[in-house]
Amino acid sequence: MNTLKCLLLFVGLIFLTGCSSDSPVEESSNKILIKSIIINGSNIEDGTAKQLQLVILPNNASNKSVTWSVSDETIATISSTGLLTPIDNGTITVTVLANDDSAISVEKTFQISGVTGPPVLVNNIIISGNDITDGNPQQLTVEVLPAEATNKIVTWTVSEPLMADITSEGLLTPKDNGTVTITATATDGSGTSNQFIMNISGVTPVYATILKAENMLLWQRSNGGWPKEPYNNFSGYEREQTAGEISTANSTKNNTDTTIDNGHTHGEIRVLLSAYKATNNPEYLAAAERGIDFLFEMQYDNGGWPQYYPLRNNYSRHITYNDNAMGDVMYLMRDIFLKRSNLDLIDESYVAAAQTAFDKGIQVILDTQVTINGVKTAWCAQHDAITLLPVDARDYELASNSGSESVKVVELLMSLDNPSSEVIDAVNSAVAWFESVKIVDYALQTIGGDKVLVASPGNVMWGRFYTLGDYTGHKYEALFNTFGPNEPFFCSRVADTEGGGPRKTIAEISYERRNGYSWYGDWPARLIGSDYTNWKNKNGI
Numbered sequence: 001m002n003t004l005k006c007l008l009l010f011v012g013l014i015f016l017t018g019c020s021s022d023s024p025v026e027e028s029s030n031k032i033l034i035k036s037i038i039i040n041g042s043n044i045e046d047g048t049a050k051q052l053q054l055v056i057l058p059n060n061a062s063n064k065s066v067t068w069s070v071s072d073e074t075i076a077t078i079s080s081t082g083l084l085t086p087i088d089n090g091t092i093t094v095t096v097l098a099n100d101d102s103a104i105s106v107e108k109t110f111q112i113s114g115v116t117g118p119p120v121l122v123n124n125i126i127i128s129g130n131d132i133t134d135g136n137p138q139q140l141t142v143e144v145l146p147a148e149a150t151n152k153i154v155t156w157t158v159s160e161p162l163m164a165d166i167t168s169e170g171l172l173t174p175k176d177n178g179t180v181t182i183t184a185t186a187t188d189g190s191g192t193s194n195q196f197i198m199n200i201s202g203v204t205p206v207y208a209t210i211l212k213a214e215n216m217l218l219w220q221r222s223n224g225g226w227p228k229e230p231y232n233n234f235s236g237y238e239r240e241q242t243a244g245e246i247s248t249a250n251s252t253k254n255n256t257d258t259t260i261d262n263g264h265t266h267g268e269i270r271v272l273l274s275a276y277k278a279t280n281n282p283e284y285l286a287a288a289e290r291g292i293d294f295l296f297e298m299q300y301d302n303g304g305w306p307q308y309y310p311l312r313n314n315y316s317r318h319i320t321y322n323d324n325a326m327g328d329v330m331y332l333m334r335d336i337f338l339k340r341s342n343l344d345l346i347d348e349s350y351v352a353a354a355q356t357a358f359d360k361g362i363q364v365i366l367d368t369q370v371t372i373n374g375v376k377t378a379w380c381a382q383h384d385a386i387t388l389l390p391v392d393a394r395d396y397e398l399a400s401n402s403g404s405e406s407v408k409v410v411e412l413l414m415s416l417d418n419p420s421s422e423v424i425d426a427v428n429s430a431v432a433w434f435e436s437v438k439i440v441d442y443a444l445q446t447i448g449g450d451k452v453l454v455a456s457p458g459n460v461m462w463g464r465f466y467t468l469g470d471y472t473g474h475k476y477e478a479l480f481n482t483f484g485p486n487e488p489f490f491c492s493r494v495a496d497t498e499g500g501g502p503r504k505t506i507a508e509i510s511y512e513r514r515n516g517y518s519w520y521g522d523w524p525a526r527l528i529g530s531d532y533t534n535w536k537n538k539n540g541i
């Protein structure tokens with residue numbers, strides 16, 4: 001094919017937004033930062049410890065926690081709560097640093113006098129208490145040794161704040177049943193501490209709730225998954241549900257419209273686990289685990305995930321890379337067996353199953369990489385669950401290599417630690433394919449409300465869909481036979497006057513599809529540049 005014909009193939013390339021989003025689910029919050037800190041407290045004149053106080057502004061700062069330090073620990077030490085303990089006479093500077101993103105810090109200098117001799121440091125702390133069986137608060141006590149220790153003040157902490165609170169005087173108030181570890185730590189700089197393990201029972205817990213999580217409980221289907229509608233972009237979870245919505249959710253519990261499309265199911269699982277971590281509400285954990293059970297059930301034996309489950313008699317039953325549907329589930333599975341991103345909160349029994357599911361997913365990714373004329377290339381947005389071959393989806397999304405979806409597949413492979421030779425070969429082959437099919441020196445402009453190709457020296461684009469090597473038996477075989485392998489193509493909807501099937505230029509398809517779909521973009525640009533270089537350096541390739 002001559003150069004002029006090649007250039008004409010790319011007329012009308014566009015960067016338009018596709019019909020669904022592949023954005024991961026994220027929670028956002030407006031943080032109020034600390035603007036000023038004032039240290040209150042006077043000089044020490046009697047050689048005894050003094051509790052310093054803080055004024056933190058504004059009063060509604062989101063995170064008021066701070067870090068205390070002193071300029072010279074041979075003169076005095078300071079506890080995490082601001083207890084200043086003298087060791088020798090002299091001058092000391094106390095610094096307080098905000099733990100939020102404001103980086104605000106403040107200093108105050110104190111004169112210390114009245115210290116008559118070297119301090120006697122604590123060398124042992126004995127905690128006295130009993131298991132709580134009635135759910136009531138209990139006062140813990142300590143014996144600080146030696147008896148002549150200069151500073152016998154201790155600080156108290158509890159291992160599970162959602163299960164119990166403890167005051168600076170050692171009064172423990174249970175909030176939930178379970179086991180907690182209580183720690184008493186000397187404040188004299190000795191570093192001495194001791195622990196006490198307490199079993200708590202008899203508590204009737206009252207759990208906090210989070211609106212977003214409550215709405216996810218409401219819309220979870222009986223099989224453990226979630227539907228894409230009515231909250232395709234998750235925004236509807238953020239508000240109170242109407243009486244009609246509550247009625248609809250309850251009456252459709254047994255619907256089988258459950259999916260991993262557009263961030264669903266794995267997205268709700270992540271939000272629920274975050275809510276569980278914040279509240280200890282067991283309903284959130286149970287719902288998340290039911291969702292994970294659903295994901296295990298919907299995985300094919302060969303490792304792929306369909307878009308919907310139970311399976312439907314349409315393209316959604318294929319192994320789905322589109323919108324990173326399968327990839328996002330794979331990331332969740334990896335977080336389970338690596339016990340990170342709140343997935344450490346679920347039952348230990350899920351770990352091995354998640355590892356197996358993930359490994360099978362990687363294998364099917366390797367097995368579905370398309371080979372054209374003996375060369376490995378990329379992936380289709382969806383592959384047949386049995387033959388693993390590229391297959392059609394909607395009538396304008398025909399079997400192809402995807403310049404968009406393949407990027408997320410490669411990113412997942414590149415995220416693996418200690419990649420196998422198979423994985424390395426798959427990544428190298430895909431990057432080589434991206435390099436070979438890029439389109440240079442052209443860009444799109446909107447002129448008269450339509451997309452028009454213009455010369456743009458140095459600009460780089462990729463097609464959304466590229467032809468495969470063999471379309472024998474395809475309903476549009478005759479049209480595809482006018483293409484060579486690895487050529488971009490475009491499609492109208494079958495119902496459009498332009499008719500279905502591949503076209504060589506975007507100008508040949510309907511105005512609606514030309515301007516209503518993301519046929520071209522720069523999706524692989526960073527992948528084949530800095531990301532690929534960093535990946536090779538990291539793995540010594």
